[in-house]
Each structure stands twice: as structure tokens, then as C-alpha cells.
Amino acid sequence: MTQDNTTKIKKLDGKVPAGPVQDRWKTHKFNMKLVNPANKRKYSVIVVGTGLAGASAAASMAELGYNVTTFCIQDSPRRAHSIAAQGGINAAKNYPNDGDSVYRLFYDTVKGGDYRARESNVYRLAEVANNIIDQCVAQGVPFAREYGGTLSNRSFGGAQVSRTFYARGQTGQQLLLGAYSAMMKEVNNGKIKSYTRREMVELVIVEGKARGVIVRNVVTGEFEKYTADAVILATGGYGNVYFLSTNAKASNGSAAFRAYKKGAYFANPCYTQIHPTCIPVSGDHQSKLTLMSESLRNDGRVWVPKMKGDKRSPDLIPENERDYYLERIYPSFGNLVPRDVASRNAKLQCDAGHGVSATGKAVYLDFADAIKRKGEDKIRAEYGNLFEMYQRITDQNPYKVPMMIYPAIHYTMGGLWVDYNLMSNIPGLFVLGEANFSDHGANRLGASALMQGLADGYYVIPYTIGNYFASEKFGKVETTHPEFEKAFSDSKSKYEKLLAINGTKTVDEFHRALGLIMWENVGMGRNEAGLKKAIAEIQALRADFWKNVKVSGSNVDINTELEKAGRVADFLELGELMALDALERKESCGGHFREESQTPENEAMRDDANFCHVAAWEYLGDGVVPTRHIEELTFETVKLTQRSYK
Numbered sequence: 044m045t046q047d048n049t050t051k052i053k054k055l056d057g058k059v060p061a062g063p064v065q066d067r068w069k070t071h072k073f074n075m076k077l078v079n080p081a082n083k084r085k086y087s088v089i090v091v092g093t094g095l096a097g098a099s100a101a102a103s104m105a106e107l108g109y110n111v112t113t114f115c116i117q118d119s120p121r122r123a124h125s126i127a128a129q130g131g132i133n134a135a136k137n138y139p140n141d142g143d144s145v146y147r148l149f150y151d152t153v154k155g156g157d158y159r160a161r162e163s164n165v166y167r168l169a170e171v172a173n174n175i176i177d178q179c180v181a182q183g184v185p186f187a188r189e190y191g192g193t194l195s196n197r198s199f200g201g202a203q204v205s206r207t208f209y210a211r212g213q214t215g216q217q218l219l220l221g222a223y224s225a226m227m228k229e230v231n232n233g234k235i236k237s238y239t240r241r242e243m244v245e246l247v248i249v250e251g252k253a254r255g256v257i258v259r260n261v262v263t264g265e266f267e268k269y270t271a272d273a274v275i276l277a278t279g280g281y282g283n284v285y286f287l288s289t290n291a292k293a294s295n296g297s298a299a300f301r302a303y304k305k306g307a308y309f310a311n312p313c314y315t316q317i318h319p320t321c322i323p324v325s326g327d328h329q330s331k332l333t334l335m336s337e338s339l340r341n342d343g344r345v346w347v348p349k350m351k352g353d354k355r356s357p358d359l360i361p362e363n364e365r366d367y368y369l370e371r372i373y374p375s376f377g378n379l380v381p382r383d384v385a386s387r388n389a390k391l392q393c394d395a396g397h398g399v400s401a402t403g404k405a406v407y408l409d410f411a412d413a414i415k416r417k418g419e420d421k422i423r424a425e426y427g428n429l430f431e432m433y434q435r436i437t438d439q440n441p442y443k444v445p446m447m448i449y450p451a452i453h454y455t456m457g458g459l460w461v462d463y464n465l466m467s468n469i470p471g472l473f474v475l476g477e478a479n480f481s482d483h484g485a486n487r488l489g490a491s492a493l494m495q496g497l498a499d500g501y502y503v504i505p506y507t508i509g510n511y512f513a514s515e516k517f518g519k520v521e522t523t524h525p526e527f528e529k530a531f532s533d534s535k536s537k538y539e540k541l542l543a544i545n546g547t548k549t550v551d552e553f554h555r556a557l558g559l560i561m562w563e564n565v566g567m568g569r570n571e572a573g574l575k576k577a578i579a580e581i582q583a584l585r586a587d588f589w590k591n592v593k594v595s596g597s598n599v600d601i602n603t604e605l606e607k608a609g610r611v612a613d614f615l616e617l618g619e620l621m622a623l624d625a626l627e628r629k630e631s632c633g634g635h636f637r638e639e640s641q642t643p644e645n646e647a648m649r650d651d652a653n654f655c656h657v658a659a660w661e662y663l664g665d666g667v668v669p670t671r672h673i674e675e676l677t678f679e680t681v682k683l684t685q686r687s688y689k
């Protein structure tokens with residue numbers, strides 16, 4: 044990593060409209076060009092990924108009259124990772140009358156992201172959030188209600204108001220059923236062609252514009268070519284690079300990474316969210332970690348024994364020997380501090396010897412007070428499915444003993460760089476939902492990913508894609524075009540190469556080893572030496588992978604090992620890019636504690652003079668150090684301050 048690319052750095056233009064932040068989206072909507080209704084049917088769009096972001100985008104565009112083709116890996120869009128979302132979705136309806144407003148939601152989100160997101164995008168997100176709730180209620184999403192019939196709200200971290208709408212602990216599932224129904228209505232109308240069990244393996248660019256994709260049919264192993272006038276990636280996040288995470292096992296970074304290799308910039312790849320309330324790792328037999336929703340911090344109190352190494356069972360530790368450290372250190376926000384703050388404090392407590400469980404890598408989340416105050420039935424009504432899940436996994440009854448929790452990889456704020464229109468630097472390639480980098484800065488607040496995915500899909504892309512179509516000229520592109528032929532044969536040969544290696548180690552062995560390197564060095568605490576070590580180790584692991592991986596089975600049938608191998612091959616490159624990005628960002632921000640950048644009290648210290656920007660990486664070829672472009676972030680509305688939740 045010695046090549047100096049600084050001379051080539053571009054200052055990226057986020058194409059943010061001028062004017063007061065409150066008016067930008069309204070003005071922009073008016074200024075954007077429209078496609079008249081009769082002409083919409085002349086345009087075609089590919090949507091890769093049909094989780095909340097993709098399904099809502101596909102349904103909205105098809106309703107407008109565009110011809111939409113969708114792809115997803117699972118056997119139904121209903122099984123996207125979005126289904127796992129438990130806790131809720133934010134909006135500033137202010138139903139509890141506790142002082143919320145669009146401005147406050149905007150403010151909390153910018154602050155929560157540690158001032159590393161674009162103000163204009165975040166304002167738009169807060170502005171359209173209320174529409175999402177109305178839209179979903181109209182679709183029949185069964186949000187929790189008060190006895191009188193009004194929609195219920197609960198609190199999430201980083202906010203002092205209750206603005207989270209929820210459907211028990213299954214909010215993502217219910218929202219996805221709403222988006223899926225809207226999408227299937229258009230499948231029925233013939234406006235959407237939905238292809239399941241397809242994995243996008245290449246983006247095709249013709250004359251500088253995104254014009255199609257190559258997908259692999261994961262059931263037959265066949266490769267297929269599809270053309271369109273624009274391509275949307277809504278393929279989710281890449282948290283699984285760490286092997287152990289709360290993400291669904293099929294979540295991957297491949298579509299975004301392959302677009303990166305075709306010239307799309309990858310922004311802030313090192314921004315990963317580590318969620319404070321997950322069931323702790325219990326050994327090396329696991330392939331997945333389980334989230335206990337942040338909503339539990341509404342009623343659960345986090346504590347550790349004051350005495351180091353205290354192995355007594357929690358009921359034997361009296362009140363005065365417990366440290367409710369979040370309530371003690373952050374009296375204003377208490378247990379509802381943002382995720383990065385809660386995660387870092389849990390790690391600090393465990394590193395200092397106060398951790399509980401056999402491994403010492405856990406803290407308590409205790410519901411005893413809430414059960415006393417509200418009664419067990421009320422707690423069961425609010426969190427019953429989460430408590431049941433916890434009990435099934437740990438064989439402990441959280442109504443009787445405190446849960447044990449520890450931080451785990453959960454979400455990726457980084458993703459493909461997009462401008463205000465959600466278009467990447469490749470014309471015609473749009474990126475939505477967790478796959479883009481746009482709205483959460485260095486730390487995403489709880490219940491805001493669902494909000495962003497649906498805002499992108501229902502309310503932003505339907506406008507901005509029309510503007511793109513109306514502003515460009517499109518010749519017809521056939522799948523026989525040389526760019527399609529090349530992308531097709533490149534894709535095939537990559538999978539053939541993987542099968543031909545016939546080494547001795549499984550794909551999972553490599554993935555697990557990569558995960559360990561990432562967790563140790565590119566996790567919550569980072570330093571220069573560790574990051575350099577990680578880069579060298581990942582390079583060595585990648586070289587070993589291409590010599591020694593064993594992928595059994597063939598390319599003409601269902602072969603989940605081959606699918607995994609393709610994704611892990613990409614993770615082995617993406618992991619290095621993440622470490623490189625972390626190495627260059629010599630500041631602490633969000634949950635990314637850069638040990639060289641801390642206050643005398645060991646608190647994280649941002650460096651606004653040098654790092655108040657988005658870093659967007661440009662691929663220059665295998666083995667070549669990518670170029671780090673930057674987009675300056677300006678804060679005209681919210682003042683840049685040291686975050687405080689005290």
C-alpha cells in the first residue's frame with residue numbers, strides 16, 4: 044500500500060440542490076424533468092434485490108408505468124433479509140405529543156451519524172418518513188396500536204422522543220409483506236417480471252451507461268443476460284464479511300463489489316455497525332449471531348458486577364454491587380444511548396474484567412424492574428417473540444434471569460457512492476437501501492434502515508429515475524452486444540476457475556479466518572499497526588484461497604458451495620478495501636474507535652479539520668491501490684459539535 048494516488052483525487056459532487064435544507068427536496072422535485080405517462084412504458088428498469096428497498100422501488104415504478112424486471116437470490120422476495128428486522132421504523136408523526144418533529148428526526152439522525160452524512164439526504168429522509176407510515180397502514184401493515192386505536196410508538200437509541208412504529212418484534216416481516224403485495228399486484232398486471240433464485244454476477248456498461256446485468260440461475264447454474272435502460276441495485280449490506288454477524292446467511296456484498304470493479308465508487312467501506320444487544324458468541328461452532336432488538340433497551344437495564352471477575356449468579360449480586368454503567372455515565376439518555384456508544388461501553392466493561400458469562404464477554408440486560416412495574420403480561424405482549432427466541436437459543440428464561448448480551452456486527456453504513464438522486468458515478472446505475480452509503484454517516488440510529496430503504500424505494504427513486512430518463516437519449520441495446528458477451532464469458536470463467544482449484548480447505552474455513560482478521564483489527568477498536576497487519580493477512584489469505592479452496596459439486600445444478608465461494612472471493616477483496624479505508628481515516632467517528640484519536644478521558648475524538656468528508660474508492664485494477672476520492676460534507680443547518688449523550 045505504498046502508491047500515492049493523492050494527485051488523482053477528485054472532489055465528488057453530491058448534486059445537492061441549493062436553498063434552505065427544508066425546501067431542497069420540494070424544489071428539486073419541481074425542477075426535475077418528467078416522463079409523460081404514455082412514454083413511461085417505453086422505458087425499462089432492472090431492479091436487483093427485492094428486500095424492502097427493491098420491492099418498494101419495483102412496485103412504485105411499475106405503478107408509474109415503467110417496465111420492471113426484478114431479481115433476487117431467494118425463492119421469493121418475501122424471504123429477503125429485510126424480513127429479519129425486529130424493532131421498528133422511525134417517523135416523526137409526534138403521536139405521543141412528546142416534542143417530535145421532522146426537524147428533530149433530521150437533527151437526531153445527523154448527530155447520531157456523528158456528522159458524517161449529507162445533511163440534505165437526511166432531511167429528505169426525515170421529511171418523507173411520515174408518508175411511509177401512511178402508505179404502509181394503507182397496505183394493511185399491522186402496526187401495534189394503543190387501546191384507543193391510534194398507532195403505538197416506542198423509543199430507540201439516540202432519541203429522547205418515542206417515534207418508532209412497530210409490529211411486535213416482526214416489523215421488517217410485516218413491512219416486507221406490504222411491499223411484496225404491492226409488487227405482486229404489478230407482477231399480475233404484467234408490469235413486473237420477477238425472477239427468483241437468480242444471482243447478479245456482473246453489471247454491463249455500454250457506452251458509459253449501466254445497461255444490464257448477467258445473472259446466474261442458482262438452480263440450473265445457467266448464466267443469463269438482461270438489458271434495460273437503467274439498473275437499480277438494492278442488494279443489501281455486506282456485514283457478513285465478518286463471517287459472524289446478525290445478517291441472513293445469504294446477505295453478501297457481491298453485487299455492489301462487482302459494480303465497484305466496473306467503475307462504481309465504493310464509499311466509506313469501513314463504516315460498519317456493531318449492535319450492542321446480540322446473543323454472545325459461545326464457541327467456534329457458530330455460523331451466525333442473533334440480534335436481540337434494540338427495542339429491549341426501552342425496558343431492559345444494562346449492568347455488570349462492580350467487582351471484577353465476579354462469577355456469582357446475577358440474583359446473588361445485590362443492587363449496591365451492580366454498575367448500571369450506561370445510566371451512570373449518560374444520565375440523559377441512559378440505556379437508550381446510540382448503538383455505537385452502547386457497544387463501545389460494553390466492550391470497555393468486559394475488557395476491564397467486569398464481563399459476565401463463561402467467556403467474560405457479555406453484560407446483563409435485566410427486565411426485573413420493568414416486570415415489577417408493568418407486569419409480565421405487558422412485557423410479553425411487547426417483546427414476547429424476542430424473549431422466546433432468546434430462551435430457545437440459550438435455554439435461559441429472561442422473565443426470570445437477566446439476558447446476557449454482547450456487541451456483534453449488524454449493519455453496514457458504507458456502500459456504493461450515490462449522489463442526491465441516488466445515482467452512482469456510473470450513469471444509469473442507481474443504488475438503494477443498505478447497499479448505498481447515503482444517509483447514516485458513521486453510525487446508523489435504530490429503526491432508521493427500514494425508513495431509509497422504503498424512503499428510497501417509495502419516495503425518491505420514482506422521481507429521480509424519471510429525471511434521468513427524460514434527460515438522456517437511449518439507443519436500443521441487444522444482449523448480443525460485445526459488452527454483454529464479454530461480461531457473460533468473464534462470469535462463467537470465474538465460476539469455472541473456482542471449481543477447478545480442487546484444493547483442501549472449505550470455503551467456510553477461509554470465510555471464518557477472514558472474519559477473525561476483520562473482527563480483531565477492523566472492528567470496534569482500530570489502530571494503524573493492526574490495520575496494516577490485517578491488510579497483509581487478508582492478501583495472504585486471498586492468495587491461499589485461490590490455490591487451496593475446495594468447491595465440490597458442479598456448475599450445472601444447485602451448488603450452494605459454489606455460490607458461497609463466489610461471495611467469499613469478493614469478501615476477500617472487500618475486506619482489504621475496508622481495512623484500507625479504516626487505515627486512511629485517522630479519526631474516531633461513530634462506533635469506529637481509532638485508538639490514535641481519543642480525548643484524555645478515552646472518549647472517541649473526531650477530526651473535522653481533516654476528515655469531514657465521504658471517502659469514495661475507485662477500483663484501478665487487481666493488485667493496484669485504489670484511488671480515494673472525497674466528497675466534502677458541509678453542515679449549514681446542524682452545528683458540528685462533539686456528540687454528547689450525557
Ligand SMILES: Cc1cc2nc3c(=O)[nH]c(=O)nc-3n(C[C@H](O)[C@H](O)[C@H](O)COP(=O)(O)OP(=O)(O)OC[C@H]3O[C@@H](n4cnc5c(N)ncnc54)[C@H](O)[C@@H]3O)c2cc1C
Pocket residue numbers: 091092093094095096097114115116117120123124125126127128129130131132214215241242243244277278279280289290291294295297298334453454475476477478489490491492493494496
Ligand atoms: C436481525 C436484524 C434486525 C434488524 N432490525 C431492524 C429494525 O428493527 N429497524 C430497522 O430500521 N432496521 C433493522 N435492521 C436493518 C434492516 O433490516 C436492513 O438494513 C434492511 O432490511 C435492508 O433492506 P434492503 O432492502 O436494503 O436489503 P435486503 O433486505 O438485505 O435485501 C437484499 C435483496 O438483494 C438480493 N440480492 C443480494 N445480492 C444479490 C445478487 N448478487 N443478485 C441478486 N439479488 C441479490 C437479495 O436476494 C434480497 O432480495 C435489522 C437488521 C438485522 C440483521
